Amino acid sequence: MGHVFPRHTKTNLPTAVSGEGCYIIDQNGKHYFDGSGGAAVSCLGHSDQTVQEAIKKQTDQLAFAHSGFFTTEPAEKLADLLVANAPKGIDRVYYVSGGSEAVEAALKLARQYHLERGDKDRSHVIARWQSYHGNTIGALSAGGNKWRREPFMPMLVPMSHIDPCYPYRDQQEGESDEAYGVRAANRLEEEILKIGPEKVSAFICEPVVGATMGAVAAAPGYLKRIREICNQYGVLLILDEVMCGMGRTGTLFACEHDGVTPDILCIAKGLGAGYQPIGAMLCSRKIYNAIENGSGFFQHGHTYQGHPTACAAGYAVISTMLERNLLDNVNKRSEQLMQALTDAFGQHPFVGDIRGRGLFIAIELVKDRETKTPFDPKLAVHAKIKKTAFENGLICYPMPGTIDGKNGDHVLLAPPFIIQDEHIAEIVEKLSASFSSVFDTLG
Ligand code: PLP
Numbered sequence: 001m002g003h004v005f006p007r008h009t010k011t012n013l014p015t016a017v018s019g020e021g022c023y024i025i026d027q028n029g030k031h032y033f034d035g036s037g038g039a040a041v042s043c044l045g046h047s048d049q050t051v052q053e054a055i056k057k058q059t060d061q062l063a064f065a066h067s068g069f070f071t072t073e074p075a076e077k078l079a080d081l082l083v084a085n086a087p088k089g090i091d092r093v094y095y096v097s098g099g100s101e102a103v104e105a106a107l108k109l110a111r112q113y114h115l116e117r118g119d120k121d122r123s124h125v126i127a128r129w130q131s132y133h134g135n136t137i138g139a140l141s142a143g144g145n146k147w148r149r150e151p152f153m154p155m156l157v158p159m160s161h162i163d164p165c166y167p168y169r170d171q172q173e174g175e176s177d178e179a180y181g182v183r184a185a186n187r188l189e190e191e192i193l194k195i196g197p198e199k200v201s202a203f204i205c206e207p208v209v210g211a212t213m214g215a216v217a218a219a220p221g222y223l224k225r226i227r228e229i230c231n232q233y234g235v236l237l238i239l240d241e242v243m244c245g246m247g248r249t250g251t252l253f254a255c256e257h258d259g260v261t262p263d264i265l266c267i268a269k270g271l272g273a274g275y276q277p278i279g280a281m282l283c284s285r286k287i288y289n290a291i292e293n294g295s296g297f298f299q300h301g302h303t304y305q306g307h308p309t310a311c312a313a314g315y316a317v318i319s320t321m322l323e324r325n326l327l328d329n330v331n332k333r334s335e336q337l338m339q340a341l342t343d344a345f346g347q348h349p350f351v352g353d354i355r356g357r358g359l360f361i362a363i364e365l366v367k368d369r370e371t372k373t374p375f376d377p378k379l380a381v382h383a384k385i386k387k388t389a390f391e392n393g394l395i396c397y398p399m400p401g402t403i404d405g406k407n408g409d410h411v412l413l414a415p416p417f418i419i420q421d422e423h424i425a426e427i428v429e430k431l432s433a434s435f436s437s438v439f440d441t442l443g
Contacts, residue, residue: 019046022416022423024395032390033415035427036397040210040243040360040414043270044317044326051275054316058309067095067306074311081318082282085252087261091285094298095278095306099242099268100134102279103204106264107138108300110202110236113263113287116294122201122234126191128164130405131205132212133240142204145212146405160195162187164209165222168353168364169372169403181219189229197233202264207254210243213402214362214410215355217249223258236263236287242279243360246270247321247417250331250358257357263287276313326417333419334358340428350375350439359417364402365409374408375442377401382409384438394430 006013014026022045023031034042044051058074065072079093094109096102107125114122127133129144140149141157144164149156163170165184167177175183192200207223209216223239230237239262244254248270251257255265264287268279291298304310321327338354338361345351345363352366365382367375375381382398389396402408413427 021045021047022419030393032393032395033423033426033430034395035389035431036395036412036414037270037416038274038395039269039397040248040412041269041272042274043247043417044273044275044320045416045418046274048273048275048317048320050320051273051313051316054312055275055309058312063309064304065308066303068301072306072308072311074308074315075306078311078315078318081315082267082280085318085322086265086282087253087256089261089284090265090282092283092288094281094283095311096268096280096302097277097304097307097310098134098279099240099266100136100139101302102242102266102268102281103133103139103142103238103240104136105281105300106204106238106240106266107142107202109264109281109283109287109291109298110238112299113236113290114201116290119198119234121199124195124199125159125201126188126195126203126235127159127161128205129161130164130166130212130401131209131240132243133204133206134242143212144405145401147401148405160191162191164205164213164216165218166213166216167219168216168355171219177219178221181221182225184219185222185225185229188226189233192229192233192235197235200233200235202236202238203230204238204240206240206242206244207258208244208249208357208360210360210412210414211397211399212405214364214399214412215357215360216362217355217357218258223255223260227260227262230263238262238264238266240266242266242268243414244357246318247327247330248358248360248414250327250334252318252321252327254357271314271317272310273313273317275317276307276310278307278310278314280314321417329419330358330417333415333417333424334361336421337361337413337415337419337424337427340424344428344432345435348435350435356413359419360412360414362410362412365411374403377407379442381438381442382411384441385409385411385434388437389430389434392430392434394427394434396427396431 397412
């Protein structure tokens with residue numbers, strides 16, 4: 001074996017050698033349908049020529065120039081394109097190389113915004129249980145997924161967490177979606193009052209929770225009420241769209257669906273679509289002005305921020321998405337996929353909920369549909385499904401800890417935006433075969 005330090009040291013992985021549309025092909029020629037885009041990354045599939053040519057052209061011309069010395073045409077063009085298509089009020093783009101970096105930058109920018117205005121006590125961040133914001137220490141501190149946090153607890157930065165919006169398990173009998181949305185959002189107000197509004201810097205959440213809960217969208221009115229509460233108490237709203245943004249849920253920015261503009265917005269994954277590592281933190285004019293009219297220097301930065309080749313890839317990805325109207329395909333295929341999954345698993349004894357938005361759909365698995373009782377975590381149902389589906393040639397994204405970071409299993413699907421009828425059939429067929437094999441062994 002070589003010297004790569006893999007994620008799982010006890011597993012031998014196949015070698016991925018090429019990509020063709022929605023498929024990854026290994027050293028033995030086996031084709032894997034990429035039903036989760038890795039982790040909601042590969043939104044254009046694996047062989048988009050426009051993006052590949054844009055990268056080549058940029059490296060031929062200028063692969064890298066440090067952002068402390070230069071701006072570049074790809075960086076400027078991509079920022080203009082993002083702002084032109086962002087919710088009204090978003091005005092500036094700060095580049096990074098991935099999702100965790102975007103979140104780190106957002107947490108620091110929120111703090112610096114308050115400092116620039118002389119609001120020195122505002123340093124506390126409120127987040128939600130069961131969210132995922134990345135694996136670096138600041139982002140992990142904001143994240144609310146217990147099994148990811150626990151080993152690193154002594155190192156984490158103090159932040160507080162409120163319960164998430166989780167209609168399947170939290171909405172009461174007879175409670176309307178809107179009433180539930182407001183009730184769930186009001187937890188933020190309670191927490192702000194508990195901490196002391198003058199101490200709170202920001203609230204961070206994912207508009208549609210991805211990895212940790214499986215495509216759980218905010219209930220109607222939830223984010224509007226969150227925005228109101230943030231405005232009332234001078235708390236900044238950070239939306240983490242690293243997984244759910246960039247067209248994944250059917251609009252370029254996920255928060256467009258809710259009609260809410262955050263103060264700070266984090267994106268990554270689909271921005272580079274896997275062709276280059278790139279993320280960004282976007283912010284409103286108000287936030288930028290505080291820096292521009294204050295110290296004039298955001299005290300942050302990474303060597304590769306604004307990398308011209310990554311920006312050229314990002315520009316090609318987003319312009320391709322828009323020019324080819326791929327979001328129409330996201331919305332059309334979303335309905336088809338949801339219907340096909342409901343037909344196949346709607347009555348399945350171990351399927352509790354099928355949910356999501358756009359091509360961001362998850363299935364929550366349960367031991368008992370009536371009581372919504374989860375499987376014993378020791379059974380590691382998610383891991384068995386991941387392994388079996390992979391053997392069957394389907395890449396999907398099953399995860400543990402759906403309910404409280406310890407209990408519950410779900411399978412997340414996030415296929416490329418270019419999928420067609422036959423791909424939907426292939427996802428459902430392979431998932432169905434994988435469910436049968438795994439559930440048969442559970443008895
Ligand atoms: N935020 C969210 C919502 C994510 O889903 C992820 C990754 O899955 C991250 C942040 C971290 O992104 P990255 O893995 O690129 O650092």
